[in-house]
Amino acid sequence: MSRELRVSKIKEGTVIDHIDAGRALHVLRILGLTGSEGLVIAIVMNVPSKKLGRKDIVKVEGIELREDQVNKIALIAPSATINIIRDYEVVEKVRVRVPERIEGLLKCVNPNCITNQPREPIKPRFKVASLRPLKLVCEYCGAELGQEDIIAQFTKGG
Amino acid sequence: MSWKVGAVLRGRDVLSILDFDRHELERVFEEADLMLRALEEGRRLSILEGYVMATAFFEPSTRTKLSFQTAMLRLGGAYIDLPPEHASSRAKGENFADTIRMLDSYADVIVIRHRLEGAARFAAEVAEHPVINGGDGTRDHPTQAMIDLYTIRRALGRVDGLTVGVLGDLRYGRAARSFILGLTIYQPKKLYLISPPQLSCRHEVLEKLEEKGVDYEEVGSLDQVVSELDVLYVTRIQRERFPDPVEYEKVRGSYRVSSEVLKEAKESLVILHPLPRVDELAFDVDATGHAWYFRQASFGVPIRMALLKLVLRG
Numbered sequence: 001m002s003r004e005l006r007v008s009k010i011k012e013g014t015v016i017d018h019i020d021a022g023r024a025l026h027v028l029r030i031l032g033l034t035g036s037e038g039l040v041i042a043i044v045m046n047v048p049s050k051k052l053g054r055k056d057i058v059k060v061e062g063i064e065l066r067e068d069q070v071n072k073i074a075l076i077a078p079s080a081t082i083n084i085i086r087d088y089e090v091v092e093k094v095r096v097r098v099p100e101r102i103e104g105l106l107k108c109v110n111p112n113c114i115t116n117q118p119r120e121p122i123k124p125r126f127k128v129a130s131l132r133p134l135k136l137v138c139e140y141c142g143a144e145l146g147q148e149d150i151i152a153q154f155t156k157g158g
Numbered sequence: 159m160s161w162k163v164g165a166v167l168r169g170r171d172v173l174s175i176l177d178f179d180r181h182e183l184e185r186v187f188e189e190a191d192l193m194l195r196a197l198e199e200g201r202r203l204s205i206l207e208g209y210v211m212a213t214a215f216f217e218p219s220t221r222t223k224l225s226f227q228t229a230m231l232r233l234g235g236a237y238i239d240l241p242p243e244h245a246s247s248r249a250k251g252e253n254f255a256d257t258i259r260m261l262d263s264y265a266d267v268i269v270i271r272h273r274l275e276g277a278a279r280f281a282a283e284v285a286e287h288p289v290i291n292g293g294d295g296t297r298d299h300p301t302q303a304m305i306d307l308y309t310i311r312r313a314l315g316r317v318d319g320l321t322v323g324v325l326g327d328l329r330y331g332r333a334a335r336s337f338i339l340g341l342t343i344y345q346p347k348k349l350y351l352i353s354p355p356q357l358s359c360r361h362e363v364l365e366k367l368e369e370k371g372v373d374y375e376e377v378g379s380l381d382q383v384v385s386e387l388d389v390l391y392v393t394r395i396q397r398e399r400f401p402d403p404v405e406y407e408k409v410r411g412s413y414r415v416s417s418e419v420l421k422e423a424k425e426s427l428v429i430l431h432p433l434p435r436v437d438e439l440a441f442d443v444d445a446t447g448h449a450w451y452f453r454q455a456s457f458g459v460p461i462r463m464a465l466l467k468l469v470l471r472g
Contacts, residue, residue: 112295114276119253122280140276142297142362
């Protein structure tokens with residue numbers, strides 16, 4: 001068992017499990033974690049998973065992520081689970097849920113959308129039109145973003 | 159009922175025809191009837207005396223801008239007009255939001271037209287005063303849709319139960335799109351979407367038709383359905399919306415409405431067109447009883463009078 005354990009247990013913090021394989025770095029990006037915050041972060045990628053075949057895991061020590069933060073992860077890792085750890089024990093375990101509104105995280109795919117104008121004080125804002133398959137609609141121009149558009153945005157220069 | 163609806167419209171932004179429900183549209187139309195009567199009787203109105211409207215047209219317009227300005231003047235109000243780009247601060251690099259903020263501090267209502275989609279919604283977020291969308295990008299033109307529905311109501315007394323054909327550029331034309339969406343607020347008997355495949359209705363509009371239970375059918379030519387129609391809405395194939403000029407040349411002229419094509423039509427058929435037309439609607443139709451498009455354009459003034467009155471005063 002211990003030979004399987006690639007990263008040791010954390011005392012306090014958050015473990016994001018069941019991330020689609022290869023997307024852990026994008027998850028960190030969505031959370032706005034760059035490593036320069038000084039937090040201890042462990043990333044495990046492409047490990048075997050019963051549920052997903054292969055999966056990624058992210059462990060962040062010292063902080064408990066807020067619900068609105070983790071829900072954004074659902075945009076690229078719909079199966080992810082969030083485990084809040086206190087004193088080495090899982091005290092809370094939740095599945096991520098796509099938030100009803102996504103603001104500022106994604107760009108609109110329509111080049112003629114007002115949100116793509118430089119020098120305007122505007123943040124792109126989307127509402128969820130469908131969960132499966134994931135489909136977001138720009139609140140300004142009505143353009144639709146599918147799962148592939150969303151992943152492409154996070155992986156571009158990722 | 160009407161009073162309450164009027165009160166609800168006060169201070170409202172007018173961004174998409176779908177922002178309105180049937181009661182609210184009917185309230186606008188009732189008010190437009192009153193305005194039309196006042197115009198016909200030559201009465202001078204002072205309902206909006208002391209109010210200022212700003213027109214900010216970042217894209218060319220004839221009818222929309224002039225009819226809004228006329229509407230405001232006819233109600234005793236005044237307007238200010240944003241000068242063309244080269245003559246204004248935008249030439250110095252002023253952004254859109256700052257321009258809107260400035261207009262918002264001068265005027266009681268802002269009418270905006272912009273080539274970018276969502277510009278009116280953004281302006282409404284920036285401005286404290288109501289914003290009326292005079293057309294943005296390829297999407298919304300709510301006041302045009304109101305004029306269209308109002309014209310049908312004047313011509314045939316109702317919108318429900320009618321067989322309506324929409325012909326031409328259903329993909330890039332915001333007037334056609336807004337009109338089709340406006341029909342979903344009513345219960346037409348049947349809706350024919352008549353266009354070449356490359357200009358067919360976008361799927362989100364079709365989804366809306368399905369959601370609202372509108373019986374629609376996409377057809378490739380007018381001949382197939384002309385005899386069934388109560389209303390035919392003809393739109394210009396807009397050159398400026400076409401990504402590829404070669405594609406534009408291919409389709410122009412192939413959807414031309416002439417008195418010859420209309421031989422099979424019902425005598426009571428009402429033809430609408432948001433204008434300007436190029437060659438999709440022959441001049442020989444003008445002399446027929448079907449031609450409602452000039453009256454339709456003239457209704458731009460009473461409809462916009464009604465809307466300005468309701469938005470500013472309830």
